[in-house]
Amino acid sequence: MSYKIVFFDIDGTLVNEQKEIPEDTVLAIRELKEQGVEPVIATGRAPYFIKPLAEKLGIESFVTLNGGYVVYKGQSLYRREIGKRELGRLVELAAAHDHGLVFEGETAFCSDRENHPFIEEAVLSLKVDLPSFNPAFWQTDDIFQVFLHCESHEEHLYEALKDDFTLIRWHRAAMDVLPAGGSKAQGVAALLEKLGLTAADAVAFGDGLNDKEMLEYVGFGVAMGNSHPELLPYANFVTSHVDDRGIRNGLIEAGLLHSEGVAVPIK
Incomplete structure (x- = not known):
């Protein structure tokens, strides 16, 4: 399967406990873009919290607020307010x-x-x-x-x-x-529809309880090695720790980067 888009959680996925982006993650995202695959941030954070990180990674599209607010290349395309x-x-x-x-x-x-x-x-x-x-x-x-x-x-x-x-x-x-029923998966689905893609075209990375629906929804879900244990059954693959080439190894397993990875399949 040749995936076309990858959704990345932030905390514990793109950044470590110190809220720093590992340098290998920066390089892996750059290489992913060179392959013509679009990276998208999918986070529980609000859009005003992620600008510096997005700029450093060169990511222009976001699923924020746990799927409640979606932006594609500067344009808002989905909103899910609370009544x-x-x-x-x-x-x-x-x-x-x-x-x-x-x-x-x-x-x-x-x-x-x-x-x-x-x-x-x-x-x-x-x-x-x-x-x-x-x-x-x-x-x-x-x-x-x-x-x-x-x-x-x-x-x-x-x-x-x-x-x-x-x-x-x-x-x-x-x-x-x-x-009620809100999740990152809803925002991911809205963005995929905008792009004319299906869930089978997408990969997603996450580590927390708010990533369950997203990892289960996409074609290939990757849980970080530092994930909450309850997330693991929802993933197709468990990669290494965020500080141990976790993003790169997950992208390798998905067939999107070419190198030997270190990760553990779970289903």
Whole structure:
């Protein structure tokens, strides 16, 4: 199979724990482009968090906010906002438990708590600036994703919202809140349709719980060697660690680069 497009998660996939891009990853992406295969970022991050990384890698198209906002070569082509009614229910329940929220819009993100320790811990782990304080942001702007700041033993408090939202943990103190059924796969599908491609034409790389649907959806899903264990059954292949030629070895296994790789097939 000659794949035509590759989707890359960021954290733990294109960048390591220090949020640095391994030099071999930069070279592998460059070689991929020289083969005429288009690289696309597919991330839970918002578009305003990824510009320096995208520029360094020469990537022009993005599936951001866990599939909620898709841009192809500078043009927005897909939007999946969260409804105001659903947001209102989330805001009310989070306030009852003193759980901070961060609302992610198209060009900015804002919190409903000032100096909340969980917000600071989780957001700063992404190596980005803290959000502005604006509790009414969700009422005035389109919101594509929310960070809900609570610990795993408190997740049951949000069972009443399971029909409205998909919740995915990405930090010990934070979860992504998406519209019900939302995933990166939805954004990937929208971009493929735009390009006249099918899922069978695509490869995807990821390492986290929010990559399950995307890896399962595409023609060839690659899990990083440092992946969350629950992701592995959704991949066609487990490559090496992000800092150990993980991207290159996965691209070799997919037949997109030519060299000997070190990786472990799982299905």
